[in-house]
Amino acid sequence: MNQSPLVILFAAVLTNNIVFSGFLGMCSFIALSKRIDTAIGMGLAVTFVSTFTTALNWLIYHYILKTGALYKLTGIEGLDGEIFTLIVFIAVIAAFVQIVELAIARISQSLYQALGIFLPLITVNCAILGVSLFMVIRGYGFLASIAFGFGSGIGWLLAIFLMAGIRQKLRFSKISPSLEGIGITMITTGILAMIFMVFNGMVRMN
Amino acid sequence: MSRIKTILTNGIWYENPIFHQVLGVCSALAVTTQVKNAIVMSIAVICITALTNFTVSVLRKIIPFSVRLIIEMLIISTFVIVFDQLLKAYYFEMSRELGPYVGLIITNCIILGRSEAFALREGPGLSVIDGIASGLGYTLILVSIAAVRELFGAGKLLGYSIISNPDYHARGLASAGGAFIVMGILIWIMNAIRRVGGEK
Numbered sequence: 329m330n331q332s333p334l335v336i337l338f339a340a341v342l343t344n345n346i347v348f349s350g351f352l353g354m355c356s357f358i359a360l361s362k363r364i365d366t367a368i369g370m371g372l373a374v375t376f377v378s379t380f381t382t383a384l385n386w387l388i389y390h391y392i393l394k395t396g397a398l399y400k401l402t403g404i405e406g407l408d409g410e411i412f413t414l415i416v417f418i419a420v421i422a423a424f425v426q427i428v429e430l431a432i433a434r435i436s437q438s439l440y441q442a443l444g445i446f447l448p449l450i451t452v453n454c455a456i457l458g459v460s461l462f463m464v465i466r467g468y469g470f471l472a473s474i475a476f477g478f479g480s481g482i483g484w485l486l487a488i489f490l491m492a493g494i495r496q497k498l499r500f501s502k503i504s505p506s507l508e509g510i511g512i513t514m515i516t517t518g519i520l521a522m523i524f525m526v527f528n529g530m531v532r533m534n
Numbered sequence: 535m536s537r538i539k540t541i542l543t544n545g546i547w548y549e550n551p552i553f554h555q556v557l558g559v560c561s562a563l564a565v566t567t568q569v570k571n572a573i574v575m576s577i578a579v580i581c582i583t584a585l586t587n588f589t590v591s592v593l594r595k596i597i598p599f600s601v602r603l604i605i606e607m608l609i610i611s612t613f614v615i616v617f618d619q620l621l622k623a624y625y626f627e628m629s630r631e632l633g634p635y636v637g638l639i640i641t642n643c644i645i646l647g648r649s650e651a652f653a654l655r656e657g658p659g660l661s662v663i664d665g666i667a668s669g670l671g672y673t674l675i676l677v678s679i680a681a682v683r684e685l686f687g688a689g690k691l692l693g694y695s696i697i698s699n700p701d702y703h704a705r706g707l708a709s710a711g712g713a714f715i716v717m718g719i720l721i722w723i724m725n726a727i728r729r730v731g732g733e734k
Contacts, residue, residue, distance in 0.1 A: 349710045351563040355643055358556055411619065414637045415611040422604065454560050454641035461634035506725035510556055511718050518714030525711065 333475035336468070339531045340479025346455050347487040348521035350462075353455030357488055358513055360446075367492035368485070373446040375481025377428065378459050381421050382477025385460040386470055388416060417460050422451045455484055490520060538663055545667025551644045552675045553724055558644040561635050562676050563713045569692050572680035573673075574621075574628050578636065580669030582613045583645050587665035590653040606649050607640070614639045644668055675720070682716050683707050 346352045353374070360370045391397055393409035393416060409416075429447045432440045450456060459480045463473045494516055503512050551557045558579070565571045589609050590597075597605050618636050621629040629636065639645070648668050653661040684690055687708030689697030706712050 351560045351710070351713070352638075354559040354563065355556065358559065411615060414615050414618070414640060415608070418607060418611055418640055422607070452641050452643060452646065454638050457641050458560075458634055458638055461637050465634060504722070506729055507718075507722045510553070511721040511725065514714050514718030514721060518711045518718060520711075521714055522706070522709070522711035525709065 331472065333471045335531055336472050337475040337479040340476050341483040341486065342524065342527040343531050345483040345487060345521075345524055346458070346480045347484055347517070348524045350455075350458060352458040353453050353484055356449055356453050357484075357491065357517075358510060360449075361488050361491040361495055361513070364489065364492045364496060366446075367488045369442050370446045370449070371481075371485030371488050373450055374453065374455060374484050375478065377421070377425060377447075377450050378456050378481040378484075379474060379478040381424050381456055382459050382463055382480075383470070383474050384420055384424065385417050386463060386468075386473040388420060389413065389464055390470075413464070417457060421456050421460075425451050455480065487520070491517065494520075537660070541660065541664050542667045542670075545664060545669075546671045546674060550671040550675065550724075551647070551668050552672060553721055557647050558642045558672060559717075561638060561642060562672070562679065563710075563717060564635050565632060566676055566680040566683055566713060567687070567708055568684050569677060569680045571628070571631060572676040574625070575632065575635070576669065576673035576676050578617050578621075578639060579642065579644065579672050580666055582610065582617060582639060583648055583669045584662045584665035585613050586610050586645050586649055587653040587661035588658050590649040591656060591658040591661035594654050602654070603646075606646060610645050610649075611640050644672060678720060679713070679716050682720075683712060687712060 340346070344350065347354070347357055356370060360366050392401065393413050395408050395410045398407040398409050399405060425447050432447075459477050463476055468476055491513070495513065498512060498516070507515075545551070548554070552559060552562055561575060561579075565575045586606070586609050590606055593605075614637065617639075618629070621632075621636060648665055652664045656664070681691065684692075685696060686704050687706075689695060689699075689702055707716065
Protein backbone atom coordinates (compact mmCIF):
# COMPACT_ATOMS: atom_id res chain seq x y z
CA MET A 329 0.00 0.00 0.00
CA ASN A 330 1.87 3.03 -1.27
CA GLN A 331 -0.85 5.62 -1.36
CA SER A 332 -0.01 9.07 -0.12
CA PRO A 333 -1.45 9.93 3.29
CA LEU A 334 -3.30 12.84 1.72
CA VAL A 335 -5.21 10.55 -0.62
CA ILE A 336 -6.06 8.27 2.29
CA LEU A 337 -7.28 11.24 4.33
CA PHE A 338 -9.47 12.41 1.49
CA ALA A 339 -10.83 8.95 0.82
CA ALA A 340 -11.60 8.36 4.49
CA VAL A 341 -13.69 11.53 4.64
CA LEU A 342 -15.59 11.27 1.38
CA THR A 343 -15.48 8.06 -0.64
CA ASN A 344 -14.92 5.50 2.09
CA ASN A 345 -16.82 7.35 4.77
CA ILE A 346 -16.84 5.25 7.89
CA VAL A 347 -20.60 5.59 8.44
CA PHE A 348 -21.84 5.47 4.87
CA SER A 349 -19.65 2.72 3.52
CA GLY A 350 -18.17 1.04 6.59
CA PHE A 351 -21.33 1.00 8.74
CA LEU A 352 -19.31 1.81 11.84
CA GLY A 353 -20.32 3.79 14.88
CA MET A 354 -24.01 3.41 14.06
CA CYS A 355 -25.29 3.13 17.64
CA SER A 356 -24.06 6.54 18.72
CA PHE A 357 -24.73 7.91 15.24
CA ILE A 358 -28.43 7.19 15.71
CA ALA A 359 -28.60 8.01 19.41
CA LEU A 360 -26.80 11.36 19.28
CA SER A 361 -27.93 12.84 15.98
CA LYS A 362 -31.04 14.47 17.35
CA ARG A 363 -29.42 17.87 17.94
CA ILE A 364 -26.66 19.65 16.02
CA ASP A 365 -24.65 20.75 19.07
CA THR A 366 -24.42 17.29 20.66
CA ALA A 367 -23.64 15.86 17.24
CA ILE A 368 -20.69 18.22 16.80
CA GLY A 369 -19.44 17.53 20.34
CA MET A 370 -19.48 13.78 19.81
CA GLY A 371 -17.96 14.16 16.35
CA LEU A 372 -15.02 16.16 17.69
CA ALA A 373 -14.47 13.66 20.50
CA VAL A 374 -14.47 10.77 18.02
CA THR A 375 -12.02 12.57 15.72
CA PHE A 376 -9.64 13.26 18.58
CA VAL A 377 -9.74 9.76 20.02
CA SER A 378 -9.58 7.95 16.68
CA THR A 379 -6.53 9.96 15.52
CA PHE A 380 -4.51 9.21 18.64
CA THR A 381 -5.61 5.62 19.26
CA THR A 382 -4.86 4.71 15.65
CA ALA A 383 -1.34 6.09 16.03
CA LEU A 384 -0.85 4.32 19.38
CA ASN A 385 -2.25 1.06 18.10
CA TRP A 386 -0.06 1.23 15.01
CA LEU A 387 3.07 1.56 17.15
CA ILE A 388 1.99 -1.21 19.51
CA TYR A 389 0.97 -3.52 16.71
CA HIS A 390 4.08 -3.09 14.61
CA TYR A 391 6.65 -3.08 17.42
CA ILE A 392 5.12 -5.58 19.84
CA LEU A 393 2.17 -7.62 18.59
CA LYS A 394 2.96 -8.43 14.98
CA THR A 395 4.25 -11.93 14.31
CA GLY A 396 8.03 -11.76 14.67
CA ALA A 397 8.11 -8.37 16.36
CA LEU A 398 8.39 -9.78 19.88
CA TYR A 399 11.34 -11.89 18.79
CA LYS A 400 13.11 -8.79 17.49
CA LEU A 401 12.29 -6.92 20.68
CA THR A 402 13.24 -9.50 23.28
CA GLY A 403 15.38 -11.99 21.40
CA ILE A 404 13.36 -14.87 22.82
CA GLU A 405 12.12 -17.29 20.23
CA GLY A 406 8.56 -18.55 20.04
CA LEU A 407 6.82 -15.45 21.38
CA ASP A 408 3.92 -14.22 19.29
CA GLY A 409 1.55 -11.47 20.34
CA GLU A 410 -0.62 -11.50 17.22
CA ILE A 411 -3.44 -13.38 18.95
CA PHE A 412 -3.79 -10.63 21.55
CA THR A 413 -4.32 -7.90 18.95
CA LEU A 414 -8.04 -7.46 19.62
CA ILE A 415 -7.76 -7.42 23.38
CA VAL A 416 -4.80 -5.01 23.34
CA PHE A 417 -6.52 -2.64 20.92
CA ILE A 418 -9.66 -2.41 23.02
CA ALA A 419 -7.61 -1.97 26.19
CA VAL A 420 -5.56 0.83 24.60
CA ILE A 421 -8.73 2.57 23.49
CA ALA A 422 -10.38 2.25 26.91
CA ALA A 423 -7.25 3.43 28.72
CA PHE A 424 -6.69 6.35 26.34
CA VAL A 425 -10.28 7.52 26.73
CA GLN A 426 -9.96 7.33 30.50
CA ILE A 427 -6.70 9.33 30.52
CA VAL A 428 -8.09 11.96 28.18
CA GLU A 429 -11.15 12.31 30.37
CA LEU A 430 -8.99 12.91 33.45
CA ALA A 431 -6.69 15.30 31.59
CA ILE A 432 -9.50 17.37 30.14
CA ALA A 433 -11.18 17.63 33.55
CA ARG A 434 -7.94 19.08 34.97
CA ILE A 435 -7.02 21.37 32.09
CA SER A 436 -10.24 22.92 30.90
CA GLN A 437 -13.57 22.78 32.64
CA SER A 438 -15.43 24.27 29.68
CA LEU A 439 -14.01 21.66 27.31
CA TYR A 440 -14.89 18.97 29.85
CA GLN A 441 -18.45 20.24 29.97
CA ALA A 442 -18.64 20.07 26.20
CA LEU A 443 -16.91 16.74 25.54
CA GLY A 444 -16.91 15.02 28.92
CA ILE A 445 -20.22 13.21 28.63
CA PHE A 446 -19.31 11.80 25.24
CA LEU A 447 -15.97 10.32 26.17
CA PRO A 448 -17.18 7.22 28.06
CA LEU A 449 -19.47 6.41 25.14
CA ILE A 450 -16.52 6.32 22.79
CA THR A 451 -14.99 3.21 24.30
CA VAL A 452 -17.86 1.17 22.94
CA ASN A 453 -18.08 3.13 19.70
CA CYS A 454 -17.15 0.55 17.12
CA ALA A 455 -15.85 3.22 14.76
CA ILE A 456 -12.70 3.60 16.87
CA LEU A 457 -11.90 -0.11 17.08
CA GLY A 458 -12.93 -0.49 13.44
CA VAL A 459 -10.43 2.12 12.28
CA SER A 460 -7.61 0.35 14.10
CA LEU A 461 -8.60 -3.02 12.63
CA PHE A 462 -8.90 -1.65 9.09
CA MET A 463 -5.49 -0.04 9.47
CA VAL A 464 -3.97 -3.46 10.26
CA ILE A 465 -5.85 -5.28 7.50
CA ARG A 466 -4.97 -2.70 4.83
CA GLY A 467 -1.34 -2.56 5.97
CA TYR A 468 -0.98 1.20 6.24
CA GLY A 469 2.30 2.85 7.21
CA PHE A 470 2.56 5.11 10.26
CA LEU A 471 1.74 8.43 8.57
CA ALA A 472 -0.97 6.84 6.48
CA SER A 473 -2.51 5.41 9.64
CA ILE A 474 -2.64 8.80 11.31
CA ALA A 475 -4.20 10.28 8.18
CA PHE A 476 -6.70 7.41 8.12
CA GLY A 477 -7.59 7.80 11.79
CA PHE A 478 -8.01 11.56 11.49
CA GLY A 479 -9.91 11.32 8.20
CA SER A 480 -12.27 8.69 9.54
CA GLY A 481 -13.03 10.88 12.55
CA ILE A 482 -13.71 13.88 10.33
CA GLY A 483 -15.85 11.69 8.09
CA TRP A 484 -17.87 10.55 11.09
CA LEU A 485 -18.23 14.16 12.25
CA LEU A 486 -19.43 15.19 8.80
CA ALA A 487 -21.95 12.34 8.68
CA ILE A 488 -23.45 12.95 12.11
CA PHE A 489 -23.52 16.72 11.50
CA LEU A 490 -25.46 16.30 8.25
CA MET A 491 -27.81 13.81 9.88
CA ALA A 492 -28.48 16.07 12.87
CA GLY A 493 -29.29 18.96 10.55
CA ILE A 494 -31.77 16.83 8.64
CA ARG A 495 -33.33 15.37 11.79
CA GLN A 496 -33.90 18.84 13.25
CA LYS A 497 -35.95 19.67 10.16
CA LEU A 498 -37.65 16.27 10.11
CA ARG A 499 -39.20 17.04 13.46
CA PHE A 500 -41.62 19.40 11.69
CA SER A 501 -42.71 17.00 8.99
CA LYS A 502 -45.52 14.50 9.09
CA ILE A 503 -44.18 10.95 9.21
CA SER A 504 -46.14 7.72 9.45
CA PRO A 505 -46.12 6.82 13.15
CA SER A 506 -44.62 3.39 12.50
CA LEU A 507 -41.74 4.94 10.62
CA GLU A 508 -40.88 7.61 13.16
CA GLY A 509 -37.56 7.48 15.00
CA ILE A 510 -35.12 4.81 13.87
CA GLY A 511 -37.00 3.90 10.70
CA ILE A 512 -36.87 7.30 9.07
CA THR A 513 -33.33 7.86 10.33
CA MET A 514 -32.21 4.67 8.59
CA ILE A 515 -33.87 5.59 5.32
CA THR A 516 -32.41 9.12 5.43
CA THR A 517 -28.97 7.65 6.12
CA GLY A 518 -29.44 5.39 3.11
CA ILE A 519 -30.19 8.36 0.87
CA LEU A 520 -27.19 10.23 2.28
CA ALA A 521 -25.02 7.18 1.63
CA MET A 522 -26.18 7.10 -1.98
CA ILE A 523 -25.37 10.80 -2.30
CA PHE A 524 -21.87 10.10 -1.00
CA MET A 525 -21.44 7.44 -3.69
CA VAL A 526 -21.16 10.35 -6.11
CA PHE A 527 -17.65 10.96 -4.78
CA ASN A 528 -16.60 7.45 -5.76
CA GLY A 529 -14.82 8.48 -8.94
CA MET A 530 -12.69 11.07 -7.18
CA VAL A 531 -10.22 8.89 -5.29
CA ARG A 532 -9.52 5.22 -5.40
CA MET A 533 -8.75 3.33 -2.26
CA ASN A 534 -8.62 -0.42 -1.89
CA MET B 535 -41.14 -22.89 32.13
CA SER B 536 -43.18 -19.75 31.47
CA ARG B 537 -40.14 -17.75 32.54
CA ILE B 538 -38.08 -19.34 29.78
CA LYS B 539 -40.84 -18.66 27.29
CA THR B 540 -40.98 -14.99 28.31
CA ILE B 541 -37.21 -14.65 27.94
CA LEU B 542 -37.31 -16.23 24.50
CA THR B 543 -40.19 -14.16 23.16
CA ASN B 544 -38.70 -10.99 24.64
CA GLY B 545 -35.33 -11.58 23.03
CA ILE B 546 -36.67 -12.52 19.64
CA TRP B 547 -39.63 -10.19 19.25
CA TYR B 548 -40.83 -7.86 22.02
CA GLU B 549 -37.41 -6.56 22.99
CA ASN B 550 -35.56 -7.45 19.82
CA PRO B 551 -32.04 -6.09 20.33
CA ILE B 552 -31.81 -4.41 16.94
CA PHE B 553 -35.26 -2.92 16.51
CA HIS B 554 -36.31 -2.30 20.03
CA GLN B 555 -33.05 -1.32 21.67
CA VAL B 556 -31.06 -0.22 18.57
CA LEU B 557 -28.07 -2.30 19.60
CA GLY B 558 -25.63 -4.01 17.26
CA VAL B 559 -26.76 -2.18 14.17
CA CYS B 560 -23.31 -1.78 12.60
CA SER B 561 -22.64 -5.42 11.91
CA ALA B 562 -26.26 -5.98 10.94
CA LEU B 563 -25.70 -3.64 8.02
CA ALA B 564 -22.17 -4.56 7.06
CA VAL B 565 -22.38 -8.33 6.73
CA THR B 566 -25.80 -8.58 5.11
CA THR B 567 -24.79 -8.56 1.45
CA GLN B 568 -25.09 -12.36 1.48
CA VAL B 569 -27.24 -14.71 3.52
CA LYS B 570 -24.24 -16.97 4.10
CA ASN B 571 -22.26 -14.20 5.80
CA ALA B 572 -25.27 -13.23 7.87
CA ILE B 573 -25.69 -16.80 9.11
CA VAL B 574 -22.04 -17.15 10.14
CA MET B 575 -22.13 -13.79 11.88
CA SER B 576 -25.35 -14.75 13.68
CA ILE B 577 -23.90 -18.02 14.89
CA ALA B 578 -20.92 -16.07 16.24
CA VAL B 579 -23.16 -13.62 18.09
CA ILE B 580 -25.43 -16.35 19.51
CA CYS B 581 -22.47 -18.35 20.84
CA ILE B 582 -20.58 -15.36 22.18
CA THR B 583 -23.61 -13.79 23.86
CA ALA B 584 -24.60 -17.09 25.48
CA LEU B 585 -21.06 -17.85 26.66
CA THR B 586 -20.45 -14.32 27.93
CA ASN B 587 -23.77 -14.28 29.74
CA PHE B 588 -22.93 -17.62 31.32
CA THR B 589 -19.46 -16.52 32.45
CA VAL B 590 -20.61 -13.17 33.78
CA SER B 591 -23.49 -14.83 35.60
CA VAL B 592 -21.22 -17.41 37.23
CA LEU B 593 -18.80 -14.70 38.32
CA ARG B 594 -21.42 -12.11 39.20
CA LYS B 595 -20.93 -12.41 42.97
CA ILE B 596 -17.14 -12.13 42.73
CA ILE B 597 -16.80 -9.25 40.27
CA PRO B 598 -16.43 -5.93 42.11
CA PHE B 599 -19.07 -3.50 40.88
CA SER B 600 -16.68 -0.67 39.98
CA VAL B 601 -14.57 -2.66 37.52
CA ARG B 602 -17.35 -4.82 36.12
CA LEU B 603 -17.33 -3.12 32.70
CA ILE B 604 -13.66 -3.84 32.12
CA ILE B 605 -14.07 -7.44 33.23
CA GLU B 606 -17.06 -7.91 30.98
CA MET B 607 -15.10 -6.46 28.06
CA LEU B 608 -12.25 -8.88 28.77
CA ILE B 609 -14.60 -11.85 28.87
CA ILE B 610 -16.21 -10.80 25.59
CA SER B 611 -12.82 -10.21 23.92
CA THR B 612 -11.64 -13.63 24.96
CA PHE B 613 -14.59 -15.38 23.34
CA VAL B 614 -14.34 -13.21 20.24
CA ILE B 615 -10.67 -14.06 19.83
CA VAL B 616 -11.45 -17.77 20.17
CA PHE B 617 -14.15 -17.51 17.51
CA ASP B 618 -11.91 -15.43 15.24
CA GLN B 619 -9.14 -18.02 15.47
CA LEU B 620 -11.55 -20.91 14.85
CA LEU B 621 -12.90 -19.11 11.79
CA LYS B 622 -9.39 -18.45 10.50
CA ALA B 623 -8.45 -22.09 11.00
CA TYR B 624 -11.49 -23.82 9.55
CA TYR B 625 -13.19 -21.34 7.23
CA PHE B 626 -10.56 -18.94 5.99
CA GLU B 627 -12.55 -17.52 3.05
CA MET B 628 -15.36 -16.51 5.39
CA SER B 629 -12.86 -14.94 7.77
CA ARG B 630 -11.51 -12.88 4.86
CA GLU B 631 -15.00 -11.94 3.77
CA LEU B 632 -16.14 -10.76 7.19
CA GLY B 633 -12.86 -8.89 7.67
CA PRO B 634 -12.77 -6.68 10.75
CA TYR B 635 -16.42 -7.26 11.57
CA VAL B 636 -15.65 -10.43 13.53
CA GLY B 637 -13.32 -8.45 15.78
CA LEU B 638 -15.92 -5.75 16.03
CA ILE B 639 -18.27 -8.17 17.80
CA ILE B 640 -16.40 -6.95 20.90
CA THR B 641 -18.01 -3.55 20.55
CA ASN B 642 -21.35 -5.04 19.55
CA CYS B 643 -23.48 -3.50 22.24
CA ILE B 644 -25.90 -6.45 22.33
CA ILE B 645 -23.42 -8.58 24.22
CA LEU B 646 -22.37 -5.97 26.76
CA GLY B 647 -25.99 -4.87 27.05
CA ARG B 648 -27.25 -8.36 27.85
CA SER B 649 -24.56 -9.08 30.40
CA GLU B 650 -25.27 -5.72 32.08
CA ALA B 651 -29.03 -6.02 31.98
CA PHE B 652 -29.47 -9.72 32.60
CA ALA B 653 -26.45 -11.83 33.49
CA LEU B 654 -25.40 -9.61 36.40
CA ARG B 655 -28.71 -10.35 38.13
CA GLU B 656 -29.79 -13.86 37.14
CA GLY B 657 -28.49 -17.39 37.42
CA PRO B 658 -26.28 -19.04 34.78
CA GLY B 659 -28.98 -21.25 33.26
CA LEU B 660 -31.42 -18.45 32.57
CA SER B 661 -28.56 -16.21 31.40
CA VAL B 662 -27.57 -18.70 28.71
CA ILE B 663 -31.18 -18.83 27.50
CA ASP B 664 -31.34 -15.05 27.50
CA GLY B 665 -28.12 -14.87 25.48
CA ILE B 666 -29.44 -17.35 22.95
CA ALA B 667 -32.77 -15.49 22.73
CA SER B 668 -31.10 -12.14 22.03
CA GLY B 669 -28.82 -13.83 19.54
CA LEU B 670 -31.84 -15.34 17.78
CA GLY B 671 -33.50 -11.92 17.66
CA TYR B 672 -30.34 -10.61 16.02
CA THR B 673 -30.34 -13.56 13.61
CA LEU B 674 -33.94 -12.91 12.58
CA ILE B 675 -33.12 -9.37 11.47
CA LEU B 676 -29.75 -10.18 9.91
CA VAL B 677 -31.07 -13.04 7.83
CA SER B 678 -34.14 -11.07 6.68
CA ILE B 679 -32.06 -8.09 5.57
CA ALA B 680 -29.50 -10.34 3.92
CA ALA B 681 -32.23 -12.32 2.12
CA VAL B 682 -33.77 -9.16 0.67
CA ARG B 683 -30.42 -7.73 -0.35
CA GLU B 684 -29.03 -10.92 -1.84
CA LEU B 685 -32.22 -11.88 -3.65
CA PHE B 686 -33.01 -8.49 -5.14
CA GLY B 687 -29.50 -7.07 -5.27
CA ALA B 688 -27.64 -9.98 -6.81
CA GLY B 689 -30.53 -12.20 -7.88
CA LYS B 690 -29.23 -15.06 -5.79
CA LEU B 691 -30.11 -16.78 -2.56
CA LEU B 692 -27.44 -18.61 -0.56
CA GLY B 693 -25.33 -18.51 -3.69
CA TYR B 694 -27.93 -20.15 -5.96
CA SER B 695 -29.12 -18.09 -8.87
CA ILE B 696 -32.81 -17.20 -8.56
CA ILE B 697 -33.28 -14.29 -10.92
CA SER B 698 -31.27 -15.40 -13.92
CA ASN B 699 -32.36 -12.67 -16.34
CA PRO B 700 -29.09 -10.96 -17.38
CA ASP B 701 -30.90 -7.64 -17.83
CA TYR B 702 -31.83 -7.52 -14.16
CA HIS B 703 -29.81 -4.88 -12.36
CA ALA B 704 -30.39 -3.60 -8.85
CA ARG B 705 -26.88 -2.98 -7.65
CA GLY B 706 -28.19 -0.19 -5.43
CA LEU B 707 -29.62 -2.76 -3.02
CA ALA B 708 -26.28 -4.45 -2.61
CA SER B 709 -24.59 -1.10 -2.00
CA ALA B 710 -24.26 0.61 1.36
CA GLY B 711 -27.18 2.96 0.78
CA GLY B 712 -29.43 0.03 -0.01
CA ALA B 713 -28.60 -1.62 3.30
CA PHE B 714 -29.78 1.40 5.27
CA ILE B 715 -32.98 1.70 3.27
CA VAL B 716 -33.85 -2.02 3.48
CA MET B 717 -33.33 -1.85 7.22
CA GLY B 718 -35.45 1.30 7.52
CA ILE B 719 -38.30 -0.33 5.63
CA LEU B 720 -38.01 -3.52 7.70
CA ILE B 721 -38.28 -1.45 10.88
CA TRP B 722 -41.31 0.25 9.40
CA ILE B 723 -42.99 -3.09 8.66
CA MET B 724 -42.22 -4.52 12.09
CA ASN B 725 -43.54 -1.43 13.86
CA ALA B 726 -46.68 -1.55 11.75
CA ILE B 727 -47.22 -5.22 12.69
CA ARG B 728 -46.79 -4.33 16.33
CA ARG B 729 -49.29 -1.50 16.03
CA VAL B 730 -51.89 -3.77 14.42
CA GLY B 731 -51.20 -6.37 17.10
CA GLY B 732 -52.25 -3.75 19.64
CA GLU B 733 -48.93 -3.17 21.39
CA LYS B 734 -48.27 0.30 22.75
